[in-house]
Amino acid sequence: MTETPPMKKILISIILLLCAGTYIYAQDYIVFTRQADSLYKRGHYQKAADTYKQAVDIHASEMNKSGARDPFFWKLYENIYNCYNNMAMTDSVYKYMEAAILNGNTSYQIFTNNRFYREYTDPRMQRLITLSDSLYVVSNPTADHETGLALRHMHLQDFRIRQEMEIMEIRKASRSKMDSLYIAAYKIDSANMIRLIPILEKYGYPNASVVGNDYTAITTPLVVLQHADIKFQKKYHKLLRQAAEAGDIPMFSYAFITDQMMVSQGKKQIYGTQYRTVGGKKELYPIQAPKQLHKRLAKINLE
Numbered sequence: 001m002t003e004t005p006p007m008k009k010i011l012i013s014i015i016l017l018l019c020a021g022t023y024i025y026a027q028d029y030i031v032f033t034r035q036a037d038s039l040y041k042r043g044h045y046q047k048a049a050d051t052y053k054q055a056v057d058i059h060a061s062e063m064n065k066s067g068a069r070d071p072f073f074w075k076l077y078e079n080i081y082n083c084y085n086n087m088a089m090t091d092s093v094y095k096y097m098e099a100a101i102l103n104g105n106t107s108y109q110i111f112t113n114n115r116f117y118r119e120y121t122d123p124r125m126q127r128l129i130t131l132s133d134s135l136y137v138v139s140n141p142t143a144d145h146e147t148g149l150a151l152r153h154m155h156l157q158d159f160r161i162r163q164e165m166e167i168m169e170i171r172k173a174s175r176s177k178m179d180s181l182y183i184a185a186y187k188i189d190s191a192n193m194i195r196l197i198p199i200l201e202k203y204g205y206p207n208a209s210v211v212g213n214d215y216t217a218i219t220t221p222l223v224v225l226q227h228a229d230i231k232f233q234k235k236y237h238k239l240l241r242q243a244a245e246a247g248d249i250p251m252f253s254y255a256f257i258t259d260q261m262m263v264s265q266g267k268k269q270i271y272g273t274q275y276r277t278v279g280g281k282k283e284l285y286p287i288q289a290p291k292q293l294h295k296r297l298a299k300i301n302l303e
Contacts, residue, residue, distance in 0.1 A: 029058040033076070040083060049083035049092075052076055074103040078110070094124045101128060106136045108156050108216040112163070120160055129156070140212025147199055148211035151220035154192045158223050161185045189227045196224045200236060205243035222253050226260065233261045244300075251300045259285075270296060 036051035056076045063069060081096035100110060111129065119125045133152065137145050165181045200221065203210050211217040225233055225240070237258065244254035252273070259269035268288040275282050287293055 029055050029062065032058060036079065040079070043086075045083040045086045049080050052080045052083065056080075071104060074100040074105040077103060078105060090119075094128065097128055098131065101132050101135060104139075106132050106139060106214065108132065108152055108159070111156065112159050136212070136214055136217075140214060143212030143214075144206075144210055147203070147206060148214060148217045150195060151199070151206065151211060151217040152214070154195060155216050155220040155223055157188050158192060158220075158227065161188050185227075189224070192224045193228045193232055196221060197232075200239065205239055205248055207243065207246070207248035218248070219253075222249060222257070226257055230261060230264050233257060237261065251302055255300060255302060271300075271302065272297075 032051055032055035036048045036055060039045075039048035039051060059070065059073065059076065063073070077096050077100035081093045081100065084092035084096065097110060108129075110132070111125070133149055136148065136152065137143075140148065161181065161184055165178070165185060168177060168181060199206055205221060207218060208214075221236075222240075225236060240249065240254050240257060243249045244251045255271035256273045259271050259273045262269050263274045263285050268286045269284075270288055272284055272287050272293055274285045276285055277283075
């Protein structure tokens with residue numbers, strides 16, 4: 001049996017040590033993240049934020065050494081700003097929201113937090129929205145940017161008004177206040193549908209090949225149609241089915257709008273996604289042939 005040369009042994013030892021160091025480093029990052037998650041769940045937001053920051057430092061250092069990139073690195077920054085959000089520390093929230101955006105989170109979901117409903121007129125929020133849009137364009141060079149940005153803006157308008165409606169209902173706002181919000185929502189829904197129609201007529205469902213890999217833009221037609229007049233839901237129902245079958249949108253979203261459309265016409269729903277409150281209890285709207293429900297769900301892979 002041939003003995004391994006001393007120099008080769010040394011090189012092998014160095015490589016093994018480096019690999020072990022990398023593994024330990026990665027484990028440290030995971031350990032800190034889990035510790036921070038536990039602190040957050042227990043309501044220790046400042047300690048959680050500090051621990052997430054340690055995880056950021058460790059993970060960033062490791063990526064710099066290896067040259068690798070973690071496409072979900074931004075989630076750590078998202079966790080940090082959620083900590084500060086729970087402590088109502090607005091300046092820190094904006095700081096770490098920006099870090100999350102710069103590290104890859106260009107989805108408008110980053111702005112969809114109930115604490116932000118009064119913040120949209122803040123210049124800092126507007127700057128972050130503009131930053132998110134610019135990085136969306138850079139990240140999706142072959143997309144139809146005009147269409148993608150239009151869809152993103154529709155999504156945010158829809159969310160903002162419903163966010164305020166939800167908060168005002170929780171605060172038991174006056175009837176006149178709620179009526180004014182309902183009117184505002186109707187106007188936004190109508191305007192968004194008018195803007196969406198030419199997009200649907202031109203592209204069909206605007207999937208990733210049209211707007212790039214952007215969750216906000218891709219899901220906007222679902223959001224707009226969900227709040228649109230039933231005549232538009234009927235008109236584009238087949239288009240939604242085709243998009244769901246192609247994997248462009250979740251099949252559940254297609255089922256949800258289908259049931260919504262049926263219930264709004266006074267008909268029984270098909271997939272069992274629509275609920276109502278009766279006597280203070282939540283219950284399903286009537287379902288067509290309930291004994292066959294599992295078969296219908298299985299047919300669209302929702303069993």
